Amino acid sequence: MNTNTYKRIVRINIRPKVVVFACNWGAFKQDDRGEIVLPRKYPGTNIIRIMCSGRLSPALILQAFELGADGVLILSCPEGECHYSFGRKVAEKNFTAANKIMRLLGYDEHRLRMEYPPKYESEKVKEIIDSFVRGLKELR
DSSP states (O other), rough: OOHHHHHHHHHHHHSEEEEEEEEEETTTTTTTTTTOOOOOSSSSSEEEEEOOGGGHHHHHHHHHHTTTOOOEEOOOOOOOOTSSSSSSHHHHHHHHHHHHHHHHHHHOGGGGGOOOTTTTOOOHHHHHHHHHHHHHHHOO
């Protein structure tokens, strides 16, 4: 078996598969040393950097599930700290819409979560992602 075949088999069997949509101005802010520290602790966790969580439509959230994600985590800005001022409000509206559709489709509501990590605290981001992945493992 060649390396590419092995990697493809491993990728297919890793569970849970998690998609993390993280706001560029919130979760991706630099820590006090000027470094961007994001976790890659769990295989199967894909972190997607987006310019604003308000730009994340319900369709994109649901497409992640359609493409095989076991869970989707959205990391948005804390209250009053949105770079674009309106992003968090729009993100919450889109999250609520996606959550309603997911319930209609029969998905467990714990497979989709939105969190607001404090800026400059990469350890908190790691804790949130770790907690979400542990929760997904318990759903099995």
